[in-house]
Amino acid sequence: MSNAIEVKNLRKEFKVYSSRKGLKGAFRDLFTRNEKIIPAVNDINFMVKQGEMVGYIGENGAGKSTTIKMLTGILTPTSGHIVVNGMNPHKDREKFVQTIGVVFGQRSQLWWDIAVQESFRLLKKVYKVSDEQYDNHMNHVIKTLDIEPLLDKPVRKLSLGQRMRCELAAALIHNPPLLFLDEPTIGLDVLVKLKIREFLKEINEKYQTTILLTTHDLSDIEALCERVIMLDEGKVIYDGALHHLKETWGEGKEVHFQFLETVDLQSVKAATAGLPVKWEHDEKEQVFIAYIEDQDELISQLIAQIVAAYKIKDLNIHETSTEEIIRNIYEKGEVRLG
Amino acid sequence: MDKYLEMIRIRFLMMLAYRTNYYTGILIYSINIGAYYFLWSAIYGGKEQIQGLSIAQMTTYVAISWMARAFYFNNLDREMAVEIMDGRVAVELIRPYNYLVMKMMQALGEGIFRLFLFSVPGLVIVYFIFPIHLTWDIAVWGLFAISILLSFFINTQINLLTGITTFFLFNNSGLIRAKRVIIDLFSGLILPISFFPVWAQNVMNYLPFQGISYIPSMIFTKGFTAQHAVYAIGQQFIWILILIVPIQLLWNLAKKQMVIQGG
Numbered sequence: 001m002s003n004a005i006e007v008k009n010l011r012k013e014f015k016v017y018s019s020r021k022g023l024k025g026a027f028r029d030l031f032t033r034n035e036k037i038i039p040a041v042n043d044i045n046f047m048v049k050q051g052e053m054v055g056y057i058g059e060n061g062a063g064k065s066t067t068i069k070m071l072t073g074i075l076t077p078t079s080g081h082i083v084v085n086g087m088n089p090h091k092d093r094e095k096f097v098q099t100i101g102v103v104f105g106q107r108s109q110l111w112w113d114i115a116v117q118e119s120f121r122l123l124k125k126v127y128k129v130s131d132e133q134y135d136n137h138m139n140h141v142i143k144t145l146d147i148e149p150l151l152d153k154p155v156r157k158l159s160l161g162q163r164m165r166c167e168l169a170a171a172l173i174h175n176p177p178l179l180f181l182d183e184p185t186i187g188l189d190v191l192v193k194l195k196i197r198e199f200l201k202e203i204n205e206k207y208q209t210t211i212l213l214t215t216h217d218l219s220d221i222e223a224l225c226e227r228v229i230m231l232d233e234g235k236v237i238y239d240g241a242l243h244h245l246k247e248t249w250g251e252g253k254e255v256h257f258q259f260l261e262t263v264d265l266q267s268v269k270a271a272t273a274g275l276p277v278k279w280e281h282d283e284k285e286q287v288f289i290a291y292i293e294d295q296d297e298l299i300s301q302l303i304a305q306i307v308a309a310y311k312i313k314d315l316n317i318h319e320t321s322t323e324e325i326i327r328n329i330y331e332k333g334e335v336r337l338g
Numbered sequence: 339m340d341k342y343l344e345m346i347r348i349r350f351l352m353m354l355a356y357r358t359n360y361y362t363g364i365l366i367y368s369i370n371i372g373a374y375y376f377l378w379s380a381i382y383g384g385k386e387q388i389q390g391l392s393i394a395q396m397t398t399y400v401a402i403s404w405m406a407r408a409f410y411f412n413n414l415d416r417e418m419a420v421e422i423m424d425g426r427v428a429v430e431l432i433r434p435y436n437y438l439v440m441k442m443m444q445a446l447g448e449g450i451f452r453l454f455l456f457s458v459p460g461l462v463i464v465y466f467i468f469p470i471h472l473t474w475d476i477a478v479w480g481l482f483a484i485s486i487l488l489s490f491f492i493n494t495q496i497n498l499l500t501g502i503t504t505f506f507l508f509n510n511s512g513l514i515r516a517k518r519v520i521i522d523l524f525s526g527l528i529l530p531i532s533f534f535p536v537w538a539q540n541v542m543n544y545l546p547f548q549g550i551s552y553i554p555s556m557i558f559t560k561g562f563t564a565q566h567a568v569y570a571i572g573q574q575f576i577w578i579l580i581l582i583v584p585i586q587l588l589w590n591l592a593k594k595q596m597v598i599q600g601g
Contacts, residue, residue, distance in 0.1 A: 097434045102429075107425065
């Protein structure tokens with residue numbers, strides 16, 4: 001299968017002018033400015049296969065949006081090599097953009113003052129979609145995203161959730177083989193998020209659409225992507241399977257106990273002496289938390305010993321969340337995985 | 339081509355959504371025409387002619403200039419500046435069309451809207467209030483139609499050029515305002531070019547601005563002979579071709595060093 005995206009040694013530098021302090025500084029700035037070159041994207045390499053759904057994550061300012069803008073042909077890279085859908089994005093721009101769909105969560109691509117269906121009609125003409133193709137494809141999209149009743153309303157009267165669904169439909173009018181989603185679920189409620197995720201999965205299965213998704217909401221990534229590319233300060237710090245990230249960086253499990261009787265930390269520790277467990281007592285919630293390695297044997301042993309010693313009111317086993325894993329990675333700032 | 343025609347239609351719809359703005363517009367233009375009419379009546383005093391124009395021709399010139407302005411005038415430069423400054427231009431660049439041509443088509447949609455819902459009713463109102471001589475010569479109307487279409491293109495090209503400078507200057511509202519005053523003055527809207535001192539007329543012969551207002555208005559008021567009119571239209575056409583060059587150059591440069599502002 002061919003690669004949808006190939007990126008080699010991609011680099012984008014921005015010139016940044018810093019202003020000097022005070023009135024004197026402002027006058028000096030008039031003549032000479034402090035110029036600094038900052039690499040927003042610093043020699044990154046990756047490949048995405050046709051039909052893959054990839055999560056592209058990173059903190060604010062890590063260079064995600066800049067990469068997307070280069071991949072979509074909006075920005076010209078300082079150096080490096082990009083091939084998307086077999087083309088160089090900023091060379092044959094008009095031909096190239098015909099093969100991609102883009103949704104910017106923070107930016108509308110529908111026309112604000114006119115009805116949604118007028119925007120669709122215009123986009124249909126812009127992408128040269130035939131009536132037949134449009135009916136086949138869009139009727140389905142409109143039904144799945146449930147936007148039929150919104151079509152005759154001007155965009156400015158839609159709620160954010162309604163608008164996002166329309167944006168997504170608009171990006172798919174020409175049924176592109178590659179879809180870029182830049183924070184598509186920003187500020188949306190749970191129901192709309194779920195609907196959008198389901199829809200994305202469906203088109204991925206149906207048309208083998210490649211999807212590159214950036215988001216700060218990791219539950220999006222967990223629900224959709226098998227692979228993540230993690231970016232920090234313009235560099236790729238992890239590229240691989242999401243579950244691999246969890247296995248390697250998930251730091252065991254947490255078992256939460258609530259007891260019927262009054263128990264203190266000392267006696268709990270005594271009851272599980274010999275096991276590799278770290279105990280913590282959450283005073284507010286009245287919960288005892290045991291941190292333990294992720295081994296089925298150990299966990300059942302732990303539970304068995306506690307149940308034997310005390311009467312239990314409630315018991316929960318938590319896995320370390322992806323969010324925590326990623327926070328850990330950023331805090332430590334070093335990842336050398338696959 | 340289909341997509342560009344569709345864009346004209348969409349812009350027309352957008353203008354319809356805010357049509358109330360235009361009723362006040364007609365009033366403002368009528369007041370402007372009235373003010374210039376009284377001003378020129380005072381200047382003419384009892385004189386038959388000034389610089390080859392009679393008072394009736396002058397009144398017609400003023401009325402037709404303002405009504406033509408409604409057609410060729412647009413805020414494309416400001417629109418582009420806003421789109422570039424808040425980063426919306428990114429969305430335009432992921433579409434399979436030429437951004438500048440699309441902008442021009444939007445302006446054309448706006449111009450056609452104004453022509454039918456503003457200039458025509460406005461001209462009817464003005465016709466009944468002021469002594470205007472509308473000609474019934476089909477040839478004059480034909481030349482005039484060609485000429486204002488060309489003046490639309492010249493004006494819009496200058497607007498595109500001003501708009502593109504936003505990429506380099508980041509905030510060009512001063513330039514936009516200066517450009518508007520220069521066009522109103524040098525295009526012959528406020529004062530016919532033939533009223534300027536000879537040296538200034540010579541300079542303006544080498545500038546594109548008189549193609550925006552002076553030429554179509556002079557054609558309409560029969561201030562030009564038929565031969566001169568054809569020559570002037572040729573001049574407009576050449577300016578359109580010349581202006582393509584700096585627009586393309588600046589646009590290519592802008593694309594290379596573009597920074598999308600705001601994330």
